[in-house]
Amino acid sequence: MDENNKNKMAGSPKVPTKAENNSSIAKQATIELQDFFANLIPEPLETNVKQDMDSDELFSQLLASSISQGIDDYHDKFETHLPINSSNKALQASSLIGRSVLVEDGYFYIEKGAEGIGRLNIKAPAHHVFVYVENEDEEIVRIIPLGDDLQGEVSFTWNGLTRTGEIAVEGEYRFIVSALSQGRVIELKAFTYNKIIRAAFDSANDDVRLYFENDLTMQLSDVVEILKD
Numbered sequence: 001m002d003e004n005n006k007n008k009m010a011g012s013p014k015v016p017t018k019a020e021n022n023s024s025i026a027k028q029a030t031i032e033l034q035d036f037f038a039n040l041i042p043e044p045l046e047t048n049v050k051q052d053m054d055s056d057e058l059f060s061q062l063l064a065s066s067i068s069q070g071i072d073d074y075h076d077k078f079e080t081h082l083p084i085n086s087s088n089k090a091l092q093a094s095s096l097i098g099r100s101v102l103v104e105d106g107y108f109y110i111e112k113g114a115e116g117i118g119r120l121n122i123k124a125p126a127h128h129v130f131v132y133v134e135n136e137d138e139e140i141v142r143i144i145p146l147g148d149d150l151q152g153e154v155s156f157t158w159n160g161l162t163r164t165g166e167i168a169v170e171g172e173y174r175f176i177v178s179a180l181s182q183g184r185v186i187e188l189k190a191f192t193y194n195k196i197i198r199a200a201f202d203s204a205n206d207d208v209r210l211y212f213e214n215d216l217t218m219q220l221s222d223v224v225e226i227l228k229d
Contacts, residue, residue, distance in 0.1 A: 093199035109213035
Protein backbone atom coordinates (compact mmCIF):
# COMPACT_ATOMS: atom_id res chain seq x y z
CA MET A 1 0.00 0.00 0.00
CA ASP A 2 1.45 3.30 -1.00
CA GLU A 3 1.97 6.19 1.38
CA ASN A 4 -0.96 8.23 0.02
CA ASN A 5 -3.42 5.42 0.70
CA LYS A 6 -2.09 4.96 4.22
CA ASN A 7 -2.84 8.58 5.04
CA LYS A 8 -6.44 8.19 3.82
CA MET A 9 -7.19 5.19 6.05
CA ALA A 10 -9.67 5.71 8.94
CA GLY A 11 -8.01 6.49 12.25
CA SER A 12 -4.82 7.74 10.71
CA PRO A 13 -3.31 10.76 12.56
CA LYS A 14 -3.75 14.20 10.97
CA VAL A 15 -0.82 16.59 11.18
CA PRO A 16 -2.13 20.19 11.89
CA THR A 17 -0.90 22.97 9.67
CA LYS A 18 0.99 26.05 11.03
CA ALA A 19 -2.08 28.30 10.61
CA GLU A 20 -4.24 25.86 12.56
CA ASN A 21 -1.65 25.79 15.35
CA ASN A 22 -1.63 29.62 15.63
CA SER A 23 -5.44 29.77 15.69
CA SER A 24 -5.60 27.20 18.50
CA ILE A 25 -3.01 29.05 20.60
CA ALA A 26 -4.79 32.40 20.16
CA LYS A 27 -8.15 30.87 21.12
CA GLN A 28 -6.64 29.28 24.23
CA ALA A 29 -5.02 32.62 25.21
CA THR A 30 -8.38 34.34 24.82
CA ILE A 31 -10.06 31.87 27.17
CA GLU A 32 -7.27 32.20 29.72
CA LEU A 33 -7.49 36.01 29.63
CA GLN A 34 -11.25 35.84 30.18
CA ASP A 35 -10.76 33.59 33.21
CA PHE A 36 -8.02 35.89 34.53
CA PHE A 37 -10.13 39.05 34.36
CA ALA A 38 -13.19 37.26 35.68
CA ASN A 39 -11.25 36.68 38.93
CA LEU A 40 -9.58 40.08 38.89
CA ILE A 41 -12.68 42.27 38.37
CA PRO A 42 -15.36 41.86 41.09
CA GLU A 43 -18.34 42.84 38.95
CA PRO A 44 -19.22 41.53 35.46
CA LEU A 45 -18.19 43.81 32.67
CA GLU A 46 -20.76 45.01 30.18
CA THR A 47 -18.96 44.08 26.99
CA ASN A 48 -19.72 42.14 23.85
CA VAL A 49 -16.38 40.50 23.46
CA LYS A 50 -16.38 37.91 20.71
CA GLN A 51 -14.73 34.59 21.24
CA ASP A 52 -12.77 34.91 18.03
CA MET A 53 -11.26 38.33 19.02
CA ASP A 54 -7.49 38.13 19.09
CA SER A 55 -5.73 38.29 22.47
CA ASP A 56 -4.35 41.86 22.11
CA GLU A 57 -7.76 43.37 21.30
CA LEU A 58 -9.40 41.46 24.15
CA PHE A 59 -6.80 42.61 26.66
CA SER A 60 -7.19 46.27 25.62
CA GLN A 61 -10.97 46.19 25.82
CA LEU A 62 -11.06 44.48 29.21
CA LEU A 63 -8.45 46.84 30.64
CA ALA A 64 -10.28 49.96 29.39
CA SER A 65 -13.57 48.68 30.78
CA SER A 66 -11.95 47.91 34.14
CA ILE A 67 -10.47 51.41 34.42
CA SER A 68 -13.77 53.05 33.49
CA GLN A 69 -15.65 50.99 36.05
CA GLY A 70 -13.08 51.77 38.76
CA ILE A 71 -13.41 55.52 38.18
CA ASP A 72 -17.21 55.33 38.39
CA ASP A 73 -17.00 53.36 41.64
CA TYR A 74 -14.56 55.92 43.10
CA HIS A 75 -16.84 58.85 42.34
CA ASP A 76 -19.85 57.01 43.78
CA LYS A 77 -18.00 56.31 47.03
CA PHE A 78 -16.59 59.85 47.21
CA GLU A 79 -20.03 61.45 46.83
CA THR A 80 -21.54 59.04 49.35
CA HIS A 81 -18.97 59.67 52.09
CA LEU A 82 -18.35 63.39 51.49
CA PRO A 83 -18.35 65.20 54.90
CA ILE A 84 -20.92 67.84 53.99
CA ASN A 85 -20.92 69.44 57.45
CA SER A 86 -17.12 69.83 57.46
CA SER A 87 -17.16 71.25 53.95
CA ASN A 88 -19.77 73.85 54.88
CA LYS A 89 -17.80 74.92 57.94
CA ALA A 90 -14.61 75.23 55.91
CA LEU A 91 -16.43 77.53 53.48
CA GLN A 92 -17.83 79.47 56.42
CA ALA A 93 -14.31 79.90 57.80
CA SER A 94 -12.97 81.32 54.53
CA SER A 95 -15.85 83.83 54.33
CA LEU A 96 -14.91 85.28 57.76
CA ILE A 97 -11.42 86.43 56.79
CA GLY A 98 -11.15 90.22 56.93
CA ARG A 99 -14.21 90.67 59.12
CA SER A 100 -14.26 91.79 62.75
CA VAL A 101 -15.85 89.89 65.62
CA LEU A 102 -16.79 90.92 69.14
CA VAL A 103 -14.99 88.94 71.84
CA GLU A 104 -14.90 89.20 75.62
CA ASP A 105 -11.23 89.58 76.42
CA GLY A 106 -10.45 93.31 76.28
CA TYR A 107 -7.63 92.89 73.76
CA PHE A 108 -7.65 94.46 70.32
CA TYR A 109 -5.33 95.57 67.55
CA ILE A 110 -5.37 98.94 65.80
CA GLU A 111 -3.42 100.46 62.95
CA LYS A 112 -1.90 103.90 63.33
CA GLY A 113 -4.61 106.53 63.21
CA ALA A 114 -7.45 104.04 63.66
CA GLU A 115 -10.00 103.85 66.49
CA GLY A 116 -10.61 101.20 69.10
CA ILE A 117 -14.20 100.20 69.83
CA GLY A 118 -15.36 98.57 73.06
CA ARG A 119 -18.55 97.53 74.76
CA LEU A 120 -19.61 96.84 78.35
CA ASN A 121 -22.44 94.80 79.78
CA ILE A 122 -23.06 96.31 83.22
CA LYS A 123 -25.46 94.16 85.25
CA ALA A 124 -25.81 96.43 88.33
CA PRO A 125 -25.78 100.26 88.43
CA ALA A 126 -22.18 101.51 88.24
CA HIS A 127 -20.56 104.87 89.01
CA HIS A 128 -17.22 106.44 88.24
CA VAL A 129 -16.68 104.16 85.25
CA PHE A 130 -13.22 104.60 83.70
CA VAL A 131 -11.59 102.87 80.73
CA TYR A 132 -7.80 102.52 80.84
CA VAL A 133 -6.04 101.93 77.51
CA GLU A 134 -2.95 99.77 77.99
CA ASN A 135 -0.27 99.19 75.34
CA GLU A 136 1.94 96.16 74.73
CA ASP A 137 4.43 97.38 77.36
CA GLU A 138 1.63 97.47 79.96
CA GLU A 139 1.70 101.27 80.04
CA ILE A 140 -1.51 103.29 80.38
CA VAL A 141 -1.58 105.57 77.33
CA ARG A 142 -5.07 106.98 77.79
CA ILE A 143 -7.88 107.17 80.38
CA ILE A 144 -11.46 107.50 79.15
CA PRO A 145 -14.15 108.53 81.71
CA LEU A 146 -17.57 107.10 80.84
CA GLY A 147 -19.59 108.72 83.64
CA ASP A 148 -22.00 107.64 86.38
CA ASP A 149 -25.25 105.73 86.76
CA LEU A 150 -24.47 103.34 83.95
CA GLN A 151 -26.20 100.02 83.53
CA GLY A 152 -26.90 97.59 80.74
CA GLU A 153 -25.11 97.66 77.39
CA VAL A 154 -22.69 100.57 77.06
CA SER A 155 -20.49 101.24 74.00
CA PHE A 156 -17.43 103.46 73.88
CA THR A 157 -14.70 104.45 71.44
CA TRP A 158 -11.06 105.33 71.84
CA ASN A 159 -10.00 107.79 69.13
CA GLY A 160 -6.48 106.39 68.97
CA LEU A 161 -4.81 109.38 70.65
CA THR A 162 -2.56 109.17 73.70
CA ARG A 163 -2.82 111.36 76.82
CA THR A 164 -0.38 113.80 75.23
CA GLY A 165 -2.50 114.07 72.07
CA GLU A 166 -0.16 112.01 69.89
CA ILE A 167 -1.37 109.29 67.53
CA ALA A 168 -0.82 105.91 69.17
CA VAL A 169 1.52 103.53 67.38
CA GLU A 170 0.12 100.53 65.57
CA GLY A 171 -0.08 97.45 67.71
CA GLU A 172 -1.95 95.50 70.36
CA TYR A 173 -3.83 97.27 73.15
CA ARG A 174 -6.16 96.32 75.97
CA PHE A 175 -9.13 98.00 77.63
CA ILE A 176 -9.14 97.75 81.44
CA VAL A 177 -12.38 99.03 82.96
CA SER A 178 -12.95 99.94 86.60
CA ALA A 179 -16.16 101.10 88.30
CA LEU A 180 -17.78 101.66 91.67
CA SER A 181 -20.77 99.36 92.12
CA GLN A 182 -22.72 98.43 95.26
CA GLY A 183 -20.19 100.17 97.47
CA ARG A 184 -17.03 98.57 96.12
CA VAL A 185 -14.56 98.95 93.27
CA ILE A 186 -14.93 96.29 90.59
CA GLU A 187 -13.37 95.45 87.23
CA LEU A 188 -15.68 95.14 84.24
CA LYS A 189 -14.94 92.87 81.30
CA ALA A 190 -14.64 94.81 78.05
CA PHE A 191 -15.90 93.38 74.78
CA THR A 192 -13.65 94.30 71.86
CA TYR A 193 -13.71 93.90 68.09
CA ASN A 194 -10.88 91.93 66.54
CA LYS A 195 -10.14 91.51 62.85
CA ILE A 196 -9.82 87.98 61.52
CA ILE A 197 -6.71 87.39 59.40
CA ARG A 198 -7.00 83.61 59.11
CA ALA A 199 -9.66 81.00 59.75
CA ALA A 200 -9.61 77.23 59.48
CA PHE A 201 -11.92 74.33 60.22
CA ASP A 202 -10.88 72.49 63.39
CA SER A 203 -12.02 68.91 62.82
CA ALA A 204 -10.98 67.84 66.33
CA ASN A 205 -13.54 70.18 67.90
CA ASP A 206 -15.94 70.37 64.95
CA ASP A 207 -15.61 74.14 65.03
CA VAL A 208 -13.95 77.01 63.17
CA ARG A 209 -10.68 78.30 64.62
CA LEU A 210 -10.14 82.07 64.23
CA TYR A 211 -6.81 83.90 64.22
CA PHE A 212 -6.66 87.66 64.89
CA GLU A 213 -4.23 90.48 64.19
CA ASN A 214 -3.17 90.58 67.83
CA ASP A 215 -1.91 86.97 67.66
CA LEU A 216 -4.86 85.73 69.70
CA THR A 217 -6.93 82.77 68.59
CA MET A 218 -10.32 81.38 69.55
CA GLN A 219 -13.14 79.19 68.31
CA LEU A 220 -16.06 80.62 66.41
CA SER A 221 -18.47 79.25 69.00
CA ASP A 222 -16.92 81.61 71.58
CA VAL A 223 -17.53 84.72 69.49
CA VAL A 224 -20.19 87.08 70.84
CA GLU A 225 -20.99 88.91 67.61
CA ILE A 226 -19.75 89.23 64.02
CA LEU A 227 -19.53 92.84 62.87
CA LYS A 228 -21.71 93.42 59.80
CA ASP A 229 -20.06 94.71 56.64
